[in-house]
Amino acid sequence: MLKKLLYIHLFAGLMLGCSTLPPNNNRKESHSLPPDPTTRLGTAIDQQLKTHPGQSAFYPLSSGLEAFIARMASVAVADRTLDLQYYIWENDLTGRLMFHSAVTAADRGVRVRILLDDLNQARHEKMLAILDSHPNIEVRMANPFASRSFRIFDIMRFSTVNRRMHNKVFIVDNQAGIIGGRNIANEYFDASTEMNFGDFDLWTFGPVVQSLSQEFDTYWNSEISYPITTLNHFQASPADLENLRQDFANSVQEAEATRYAEALQDTPMVRQFTKEPLKLFWGKAEVIIDPPAKLSKMDDLKDQHLPYQLYPLIEETKKELLLVSPYFIPGEKGVNFFGSLRDRGVQAFVLTNSLASSDIATVFSGYKGYRQDLLRNGVKLFELKPNPVSKKKKKQKTIGSFSSSGLHGKVFVFDRKKVFVGSMNLDPRSVTLNSEVGVVVESPEFARTVADRFMEDLAEDTYEVVLATDKNLQWKTQDGPLQKTYFTDPETSWWKRFKAAVSAIFIPESWL
Numbered sequence: 309m310l311k312k313l314l315y316i317h318l319f320a321g322l323m324l325g326c327s328t329l330p331p332n333n334n335r336k337e338s339h340s341l342p343p344d345p346t347t348r349l350g351t352a353i354d355q356q357l358k359t360h361p362g363q364s365a366f367y368p369l370s371s372g373l374e375a376f377i378a379r380m381a382s383v384a385v386a387d388r389t390l391d392l393q394y395y396i397w398e399n400d401l402t403g404r405l406m407f408h409s410a411v412t413a414a415d416r417g418v419r420v421r422i423l424l425d426d427l428n429q430a431r432h433e434k435m436l437a438i439l440d441s442h443p444n445i446e447v448r449m450a451n452p453f454a455s456r457s458f459r460i461f462d463i464m465r466f467s468t469v470n471r472r473m474h475n476k477v478f479i480v481d482n483q484a485g486i487i488g489g490r491n492i493a494n495e496y497f498d499a500s501t502e503m504n505f506g507d508f509d510l511w512t513f514g515p516v517v518q519s520l521s522q523e524f525d526t527y528w529n530s531e532i533s534y535p536i537t538t539l540n541h542f543q544a545s546p547a548d549l550e551n552l553r554q555d556f557a558n559s560v561q562e563a564e565a566t567r568y569a570e571a572l573q574d575t576p577m578v579r580q581f582t583k584e585p586l587k588l589f590w591g592k593a594e595v596i597i598d599p600p601a602k603l604s605k606m607d608d609l610k611d612q613h614l615p616y617q618l619y620p621l622i623e624e625t626k627k628e629l630l631l632v633s634p635y636f637i638p639g640e641k642g643v644n645f646f647g648s649l650r651d652r653g654v655q656a657f658v659l660t661n662s663l664a665s666s667d668i669a670t671v672f673s674g675y676k677g678y679r680q681d682l683l684r685n686g687v688k689l690f691e692l693k694p695n696p697v698s699k700k701k702k703k704q705k706t707i708g709s710f711s712s713s714g715l716h717g718k719v720f721v722f723d724r725k726k727v728f729v730g731s732m733n734l735d736p737r738s739v740t741l742n743s744e745v746g747v748v749v750e751s752p753e754f755a756r757t758v759a760d761r762f763m764e765d766l767a768e769d770t771y772e773v774v775l776a777t778d779k780n781l782q783w784k785t786q787d788g789p790l791q792k793t794y795f796t797d798p799e800t801s802w803w804k805r806f807k808a809a810v811s812a813i814f815i816p817e818s819w820l
Contacts, residue, residue: 329454334538337529338421338446340389340482340521347387349483353513356588364514365588366749368758370507370717372498374577375490376402378511382480383409386418391479391524393423395472395731396491399432402499403492405563407439408556414444415553423528425473426452426539430459433540438552440536441544447536448528451603456539471603474742475527476731477520485517486510487595487747488729489634489717496716499568503667506692508632508717510729512593516747519595523745530600591751596730598743614732614744621722621748625649629656630721630762633734634714636660637674637817642734643681650686658682659762660715662691662771663808664799667714671735673811679773679781689773691783694799696769718746721762724755736817771798 345354356365369375383390383406390413397403414420422439426449429436433456440447450473453459462469478486488509494500496507512520527533563569577586596617599609610616622629629649636658638646649656666672682689692715720728730746732738749755766772771783771794783794797805 329452329534330538332531332534332538334535335448335529335531335533339525339529340391340479340518343482343518344388347481347483348385349382349387349481349513352385353483357514360514360590362515362592363590364512364516364593364749365590366513366593366751366754367511367586367588368754369486369488369509369511370761371575371577372490372496372504372507373572373575375486375488375507375509376497376499377572377575377577378486378509379406379478380409382478382484382486382511383413386413386480388418388481389479390414390418390420390481391423391477391521391528392421393473393475393477393524393527394492395425395474395476396428396493397422397424397432398491398493399435400494400499401559401563401566401568402494402497404556404559406492408560410445411439411442411553411556414442418444420445421524421528422447423450423473423524423533424448425450427469427472430456433536434542435552436536437540437542438544438548441546441549448533449536449539450527450534451532452534452539468604471741471743473527473532473603474731474738475523475597475745477524477745479517479520479524482521483513483517485512485520487512487520487745489731498571503714505634505667505714505716506696508719508729510747510749512747513588516593516595519593520747523595523597526597527600527743532600532603589749589751589754589757591749591754593750594748595745596748597745600743602743613739614730614746615739618720618728618748621720621726621728622649625654625722627654627723628721628759629654629723630659630719630759631656631734632659632715632717632719632762634661634666634716634718635668635671635675635733635735635737637671637735638678638682639736639817643678643685646682646687647685655688656686657688657690657762659690659692659766659770662693662799663797663804664694665692665714669804669808670811670815673808673815674735674817676808680775680779683773683775683781690766690770691773692770693785696765719758719762721755721759724759725752726750727755727758 344350369378410420436447439445453462453469455462486509490496490507490509495504498504596614598614599612646656663672696713718730718732727749728746732744732746738744767786771785774782774784776782783798785792
């Protein structure tokens, strides 16, 4: 018995020892540089900014192809700095092309700062350490796991490591930025052969970019951000860096012969580039963020969290609220909230994933039980089809042309006057656990454009969920000239419906 107790204590000690992060003493502060009107970006946009004093410019990126092009084009003209903050950055086709563009920028003297959430990067850690060895590149990991090889040992720190940096920010020269829902991976840029996400970003210019840079600096210099060299002691040699540089260059050559490269050249945005400037929307904008402290502790400053900063916009809404959220778990408070909107005459429209289009069935299981109550409280509820008709009509010649789709964009429209675009889902994880970032754009022209596009695609791209009786749901959709009605979750097997039902019983909603 004593021997068993000793083994238990030894194992517990091992876990505790492996669950201690090293001191974060090597973290040096650095900050974004002031915008320089003489850079290539500054020269290109300075005159337009002067004709719209106090306003920022926005170009919506609803196409995965255009979202990829916007990032690559921005890096190509970077002269001074490149700041990249992401939850996921995969080492796949699009990820490697972007790594190549970042290294190329660093080679010509651009300072590159890369801040990644630590959850998804373990298999890329050596590569990131090699990147960090470049004199102009620095890589940091947000809220890292203490154990680099066996992360299960961090179970003793579960309340901390369960919180993740979900922010997505892309900033060039403190003059151009991209903010929205996309991570860096094939499925976010219409390059996957299996599943591509319908997502949404904003390409931004002007004062809003300086606010995004402040957000980046806040996270970069916070105690939750660890230099990769503090966590991984691999000593990269100049040869390692040169080999990685060559690997990325080879990826570019391989990509040039793909259908994806052909599709990039044939996008409306590229065609427009050759004829006239892109049509930009103009308006005032405010960046809202979760503080980094949300990841490191159970702080009581909830009024500073992003969801609470959105409340005034909701309270100001008089007629219509449009919500696009791929992961939607309102909870009882949320259901009551929609009831209060109905009571004061606000019509709420919600677009989320169907069971058929959802990439995470467990999250869907947390949402499915609220549908009846949401409908009773006046919500117009729509679920995305796995193969939206509007996407088929575009006939994109990507390698993922025939892959299924899942919703991933996070967009809220308030009375067709203001629009929120960011990384936040309407679920417990985004509200209470993860850190998020977004921008609120005050531009009736832009808000009407987003809302019109939302309404235009609903009939054929979604199933409208309705109450047939007080308990039974039906799914209605337009299929060409015909309207179809379904009596179970459309385009799903009984097994998938069964798994979602079981998950709803055993997985706590607060974890979703």
